[in-house]
Amino acid sequence: MSLWSSSRSPRANRQTRTIDVLVVGGTWNPGGDGVTETFIHALDTSIFTTRMVAYPAAYGTPVSYADSVAAGKRALLAAVDRSPNPVVLAGYSQGAAVAGDLAAEIGRGAHRGREVIACALIADPRRPAGHYLGDTDPGGYGVVGERPIDGIPTYWAAAPGDPITALPAGNPLRTIADLSAFFSFADANAAVHWAHQMLNTASRNQLQRWWSLDNWRQWAGALAYARGYLFDGRHTDDYIRLGYTTALAQALNRDVANGRL
Structure with missing residues (x-):
């Protein structure tokens, strides 16, 4: 299937400009982990500069998941405002909820004036069914429901069997x-x-x-x-071992080089 869809027109001169990738880490790993590091290392450094965005990354302590995501959105929006370049929003797990929620808001016309050209999400807890990178549908959708993102090209990396992003509708x-x-x-x-x-x-x-x-x-x-989730690495190791994070970065590299972003 198509890797992205957007109502925006391609700009062929994107590749001549530096693009900032703002990365939001997963739960309890606001500074990044193996999954986010593999994604970052596969990005073309002649095009992209990357920066981790700090936020609580908590689930129950010291704050709830919902409050942590809300704080992450505020921190990410502030990071967008500080960036002098076009921005790609990126995140893993809870960080994907943060980046995806903000991208959806910007795509709907909120937070006007921000130049967000793409969104890259790994193990998004709110991935809509049928949206995924590559040729194999991982099935299901995000564990907390579905959140469409319109108006901003969005890439979803989702490993089959990962209950955070590919959970069947009828799973308790x-x-x-x-x-x-x-x-x-x-x-x-x-x-x-x-x-x-x-x-x-x-x-x-x-x-x-x-x-x-x-x-x-x-x-x-x-x-x-x-x-x-707990023992087999569906939410962690599979993204590295099966190449999902690398493929996500390569899709961004390719589409910038081809003037699609």
Whole structure:
């Protein structure tokens, strides 16, 4: 399938300018890890300069996942504003949620005046079904739901079996993601806030309906996907071992060189 789609016109002179790649790391690794490092090292340094964007990268302590993503978006937007060059937003895992959410907002016309020319996401927890890099559909979609990105060319690297980005619609692990977004026991107030947010999510019918009878064939898959995440490297090692991060960087290198970005 097509690697990207956009309503913007290609600019052939892009490759003559330096492009800043702003990278947001995954949970508990705001400074990057093997996955993000492999992606960065495969970028063409004659075209791109890269910079990690610091943010909490937390999941429950010291802040909740939802609050961490919100803080990451503010930090990433500030980094875009400080950049003197066109920008590519990039992220891995929780960092992909940050970069993808901001790209979606900019694509909708928010934050006007920012020159974001592309978005590159690894293991995005909000990857829409059917959007992936390469020829093999990893299946499913992001564990916390689907977030389309329009108006900005976007590349998704998704490894099959990774429950964070390629979870079947009927997998019960979706409820864990729904109910833990605001999880935090940093103090008593944080725990109360989490409880209130869980009740609000349920009362507003915002839980993902994995239990729909349309999905019954997928109900038994939670254990296999959990094992893939915890023990088999589906969310970590596979992106390096199977070349997904390198292919993502090479797609950016190629499309800039060809004047598509």
